[in-house]
Amino acid sequence: MLPITTSLKKWGNSKGVIIPKKALDSAGIQGDDMLFEIQVEKGAITLQPKKDGAARMAALFEGYQGKALESEEIHWGTVGEEFEL
Structure with a gap:
């Protein structure tokens, strides 16, 4: 592609x-x-x-062969004064 000329303009x-x-x-x-x-x-x-977050995440896990965990499969622990039934 041939060079293109443009100008620098004041913007605020x-x-x-x-x-x-x-x-x-x-x-x-x-x-x-x-x-x-x-x-x-x-x-x-x-x-x-800049790649969006989803694209960056996909790039991080590209080639990953392990099992994807669903959030229900992960015990996140308590964060306050919850009680378990």
Whole structure:
């Protein structure tokens, strides 16, 4: 993809950059309300999409072969003044 020129604009107390749809499509970024991690290195700013919680959890357990426990199978113990019947 050829370089695209955009501008830095004042946005309240911060600054903002409009990222053209063509650039987002090329990067495979979709959605309207996403979180990004910002990295600054050697005079360059890089935006990396943050995965949502479910995607991060799935990545953590990728390849796990054990049994998935249901919450009913786990005894969480008491947390207050509960009594057992």
